Amino acid sequence: MNRRIGRMLRSTTARLIVPMFLFQLVATGSVLLFVRAAGQRALEREQRNLVADLREDFLADYREGGLVGLRRAIDARVAPGGGEAPVLMLLGADGKRLAGNLRDWPPLVPANSDWTVLKLYRDAGVAPEEMALSARTLPQGARLLAGRAIEGDAQLRQGYEQGLVAALLLAIPLTLLISLVFARLISRRAGALADTARQVSEGALHARAPLDGSGDGFDLISVQINTMLERIERLVAELRVLTDGLAHDLASPLTRLRTKVEQLDAQAWNPDARAAVDAVTAEIDKLTSMLATAIQISRTEAGIGRDRFVSTDLSELAGGLADLYAPYAEERGFELVARRSGPVSAPVDRELIGQALSNLLENAIAYADGGSHIVLSVAQDFDQVTLAVADDGRGIAAADRGEALRRFGRLDPARQRPGSGLGLSLVEATARLHGGTIELADNFPGLVVRLRLPNVR
């Protein structure tokens, strides 16, 4: 589970999503903070104006009605008490409170000031309030304090905090949505590339990555991949021409040689001469067969024939092969059985798979010294089909199995016997052509060769 998460985090999509989310968050947050600061400045300016207006109103009252008029005006304003009422205080020249809704002159407010923010209790207040205050000393030494509660600022801050949370909450789905769209976009283009690669590896050498002409990174990759694919296609075509040419150039003299030997045979009445002719014919046939196999391996490795797969019942194919080889195996001291259950269909090249299984059976019959049983089995599970030939002979040491698969590779005991060293190579090439693998393993005792093919349902 942890590994899966780790893998998810390493994915390109996650690498894009996480920074994108953080970026979105930082961007939204900065904008909000800026708006908040600007809002705060505007609010303060307005509050300053309001406080100044308030102060000037009362100073006007003073100019009109003197201290008495001012006192009356203040009393009239604070009468209902609390609420939206401004904060007011009038001190006489002797320092005694004449009017207002504050208990004491706040010591931190200078005698003449335009803007001081303090937390103060009102006369009847239960909680301190944030207040913006302005003070003036009147001509006869009386002092006026006028101010307003500025709780609006706290509300504003709270509003912005909520805004920030909302932005965060909004940023999450928004980022996810954008990332998803983005990831889909990338996946689609990467998917198109992967699809092309898959088609080519499955043998459709003419497949090319789609171009949209935008010249973006994906287009550049596609162009490069297409150049590479063109080169691969050309190389494979060249290989075809080469192997075809080789086949023709070697087959022609071999054909003439064989016809000459056949003509010789018609005239050979001496038994020794006939035996010699037979031996030469056998060598020619062996050479022919090796040449054919080598060419077949090259073509198979080049992926030629992959577009020709047809759905084949491998179970039936194996049954037929066991039936074909059983009498021969019996003569060589082996009991050959096919182990299979029900039809197992897979899209394959029937000839190549048949040849591969035939090679494995030939190998088992020829080299499983000391053994007496050979089992050809077909098994299917949900993602692969396994064709296996198992014997109970001397087996191949784990260290020698690589050599056994090598082209023209022959192990010591086999060197003395007929064989080309190409049999397993063809099996391996066949496995690869089908997108499968070949495995040599211990059969306790003996050797088991497993040909695993992907199971396409």
Add this chain to the structure above:
Amino acid sequence: MSQKVLVVEDDAPTANYILKGLREEGFTVDHASTGRDGLFLASDGTYDGIILDRMLPQIDGMAALGALRAAGIATPVLILSALGSVDERVDGLNSGADDYLTKPFAFAELLARVRLLLRKTGAGSPVATKLVVGDLQMDLLSRKVTRGGHTIDLQPREFRLLEFLLRHADQVVTRTMLLEAVWDYHFDPGTNVIDVHMSRLRRKLDLGAGTNLLHTVRGAGYRLSAAT
């Protein structure tokens, strides 16, 4: 009247060998050494069979075959080619060839296949229910085989082997032909696995009988025949 065969082959020694061999076997044979000449000769449709090389000068063998089939000429064609990989054989058979033989070849194999090719198209064999060679009888309906009145027990595969031999009685049947016809395998089994099947079948057929019906033809294959 002897059967007419056209050989389209550019390699002179090989062509001569085939021509000589077929003439000795009683065929009337014409030869063309280029694809164009071959196509020209084959176009009148008077041949009973054509042996066609693939890699030919002027017109490639496959192209000639395609042109022939496109012109509605159904003369049976055996491709004789150095191109013997699985995909090439499948290509050849898919483009209208009736048989495919890879070079180098044994003449006996070619001859047996040409005979098979020519017989396939002959008058459409009547639906037989009984196949007989000498005192050997096969009833295709009851799937019973008797020799001189004695029932012979055969495995299903042996039955099909014998059926093929009976249907081509007095003809040489090669190992690869048997492999293709009875097992539907077109690959090279390396060892002569067929021989073991044949010796088992022979034991069942000929053991205790006065005469042998199943003959081994040296360098070629087998022949089921009442004549020795």
